[in-house]
Amino acid sequence: MNHCFVIRQIGVLLLALASVLAATAAFAFVLGLRDPLESRTPAAFAAAAACGAFGGLLAFLPFRRAAPQIERREAMLLVALTWIVGAALASLPYYFWALWCPSEIPARALLRSPVNCYFEAVSGLTTVGATIISGLDEMPRSILLWRALTQWIGGLGIIVLFVAILPSLGAATKRLFVAETGTTRSGVRPEVRQTARLLWIIYSCLTLAQIIALRIAGMTWFDATCHAFASLATGGFSTRDASAAAFGSPGIEWIIILFMILGGANFGLYCQLVRSRFRAVLADTELRLYLGSIAVVTAIIAAVIVHTSITSTAGQTASATTFEAIRAAAFQTATIQTTTGFATSDFNQWPLIAKSLLVLLMFIGGCSGSTAGGIKVIRVWIVLRAICGEIERAFRPNVVRPVRVAGSIIDDTAMRAAMSYFIAVILLWIVGTGVLLLLEPAIDLATAGTAVVACFSTVGPGLGRVGAVETYAWLSEPSKLMLCGVMLLGRLEIFALLVLFSIRFWRD
């Protein structure tokens, strides 16, 4: 295995993150001129940037001339290390700030634990949005921006990875652009670079559009930027404890709903739009199923909660009118299916049938090639089609009828991959919940089960004691580390991380 190039690239990653940290340090310094809360944040970000630069150079310089020949195994190792090491660096500003901050605010005590800082950083980069911080409203704005920024970077990273570089790792069907690994013996393929650049432009333009829309709807530039970063990345970190409900504006909520849905759709389709292939986009099976699912579940939940008393995450309880019920249902359905994890309503108190539907959506998740997590709509569809085929096979064992999705045949390998992934998610969920039950004697089943699926599917909030108005801070450190592992497994679609535990992977 070409270890040298892998280490070199990790060095490049650390240097890139260090430069973002340095920019955030500058931003914190400017804020600090007027805001006493920011007194120590420039130092925290600068120190983190220095650590990143030092580590980056240490990894890069010795191997700067390493041959850029990587194959599938190197690519997978690089992907896994990117998220694991990147999160370590991204956690440093939290830790340094908690160490040096003079005032005793709640978040400070929480972030004094390195495990909490790492949890927050992993949750950010994997776009999960599970948080251990309460008291967001009293936090320095530079730290809040960094939280949102980690999600934005993580979201962009996962799209580039699954659409441009390693599509076969992420998508069940091979309808995307480029072939395996995206690299040749002479380096990264030109078409991969092109696609990656296009994705980066689309992602930035959509973010900018959302910032402007939120500003017009009444948010400050700062809140608009943070929420745009967290919406399109389907992350879910907010700048307020009450999440999106804190702004009390239906307009803002509908804008967030729209951009969450855009973030949960396949970014490969946006590339098609740019290339004027409108018909291909309209005919996309996964997109239709995804939008249909959001619409149907919104309608059912709205019907269930209309005229009942619902509590917003800001703490106001009121009987929901028809419009409010539709908005609350649409927001929660979109935030869960796109695996964002913002909240406007404490859905933990909703009727059982609404909660069950939301938990089901947590498993399904968004589209392949999006920033969303979960099993993915297309895989669920392939699995359902395969099961229907199996019914016919029961009485006609010799008839082979290929499964088609949007006209193209799903071959046996893709079908087996989709089924394996579906089962692997279920097994991982069972094991994760079991471990959590063992580690936390006082936990209930709903909390344990939804904590694992919410972390795996990159949703964030679950039910019970990890619900929309709760945090993950009360869990023990071993549980938090376990959930970090679950978040990484979910983000890298299980197999990309599990390979590291295979002996054959390391053999030449």
Added chain:
Amino acid sequence: MNHCFVIRQIGVLLLALASVLAATAAFAFVLGLRDPLESRTPAAFAAAAACGAFGGLLAFLPFRRAAPQIERREAMLLVALTWIVGAALASLPYYFWALWCPSEIPARALLRSPVNCYFEAVSGLTTVGATIISGLDEMPRSILLWRALTQWIGGLGIIVLFVAILPSLGAATKRLFVAETGTTRSGVRPEVRQTARLLWIIYSCLTLAQIIALRIAGMTWFDATCHAFASLATGGFSTRDASAAAFGSPGIEWIIILFMILGGANFGLYCQLVRSRFRAVLADTELRLYLGSIAVVTAIIAAVIVHTSITSTAGQTASATTFEAIRAAAFQTATIQTTTGFATSDFNQWPLIAKSLLVLLMFIGGCSGSTAGGIKVIRVWIVLRAICGEIERAFRPNVVRPVRVAGSIIDDTAMRAAMSYFIAVILLWIVGTGVLLLLEPAIDLATAGTAVVACFSTVGPGLGRVGAVETYAWLSEPSKLMLCGVMLLGRLEIFALLVLFSIRFWRD
């Protein structure tokens, strides 16, 4: 499709069941000479037998000369109808008895509802063991015998079906004796007849052995017979409300544990034993995994409940000594993994981790070719092996490494069948639980979820309000009919029943 032969065979089935009913009527008549409780039971059984004979002749006589040419579709239709129509006839004695019984005992009011009677009969013939009857101790003995007898007949039926007649329908691997459908154009194949006869002898001998063992351990002949019928069939109907705990004898409990485990093992292996192929039996992967799973889970649960206060189903609460903890853990583990459903301890009150393990075992179930339900150990194993293979495929997409179970290669079709079945069970469970949540506004998630898996896997008792000391009587009639469907789907391994809803199945 050869409908004539299907109808003829249903006629044969009804006539056979009618003769068993007539024998039970004679037994009730003899009991009635001394037992006032039996005053109306001979009439109830005789009336049911008459209905069966009438229906049977009506179906048989017009088609008695139908050609015995059946293919796979006819066989599947026959299988589905056997259980659906058989349960209807088996429910009649309950209904007639409730109609005519002069004394007002609790069970009588419950059995006045035809839906309750059908639920009890389906639960019997599918060897589920979910009951709607409370007050078993005050019921006529002939009715209790009939309940146990339906399980014994249902257990024998499923073994003959999945081992001798349609092995490919039930087992994921093709290591059993005979080829597809077991019939040729000239009738049932001779080797199928031979295997079926051998199975019937083995099943009867094992039952006789258990009756004698239970009698020696202190049960009456009547209780011993009923419990032997329900143990080997992994059914779980008892003659007492307190189930096996009512006899308060560790010896009896260990005997039942042993025979439940025997019932949950592949009956094809007993045929091998009879043919002196000991080595094949010892090397059987599924048997080893099955026994290992029971041993490991027993050890874990015993460690969890030792020295805690446990409540027996007879209502006594006491701190469990090491021996009592092992016995209680072994009994519950065996009763759940073999999908029998007897109970000695109210495991609903056990720690969450013990309950979670038991629910997991409900999904897994016993061995293929046994009277047990569930996904089956061998399928779970194949699925796990396939997932491990998929990890390697992630970094070596072109390497094909066949999955082996006990030396023989599992081909793609068998692997896909196992994975499809696994996923179908999960989906069915989700849909079933969802429907139950809709039908029963007051139900909790643990009750709904475990009711569906307990019915599907032919276990019987679940958790919460369908726990070991509860019944299914409180559910609404639509819920009970839905659960009847779940029991039939679970017993016939989903696809054998779902085919009836496929349009292609009915086309020629």
